[in-house]
Amino acid sequence: MPDPGPAENIGEVVRQVQPLVIATDMGELSEAYMKTAHEHHVRVFVDEDKGDETEWTRILEWGVDGIQTGEPRALIRFLSQKKKAA
Numbered sequence: 001m002p003d004p005g006p007a008e009n010i011g012e013v014v015r016q017v018q019p020l021v022i023a024t025d026m027g028e029l030s031e032a033y034m035k036t037a038h039e040h041h042v043r044v045f046v047d048e049d050k051g052d053e054t055e056w057t058r059i060l061e062w063g064v065d066g067i068q069t070g071e072p073r074a075l076i077r078f079l080s081q082k083k084k085a086a
Helices: 007-017 030-038 054-059 072-085
Strands: 021-025 042-046 067-068
Touching: 007 021, 007 030, 030 042, 054 072
Parallel strands: 021 042, 042 067
Antiparallel strands: none
């Protein structure tokens, strides 16, 4: 699961490594980052920063495929609540 750094590197990393998933952190993640990644047919796992509901909501709105967290129970509870509300 390579970390390509900035979004402009995604295409080259995909060309060279052909990963199914790439990694990033909140410093690089954006809606545009996700669009670029998905255009290259790779999934994105992000290392959260704050690990709170506001951050998780933004991450999900941008279409991230996986969240790496130090608070797995809180994230599972948050996702369960979102699913019930949907």
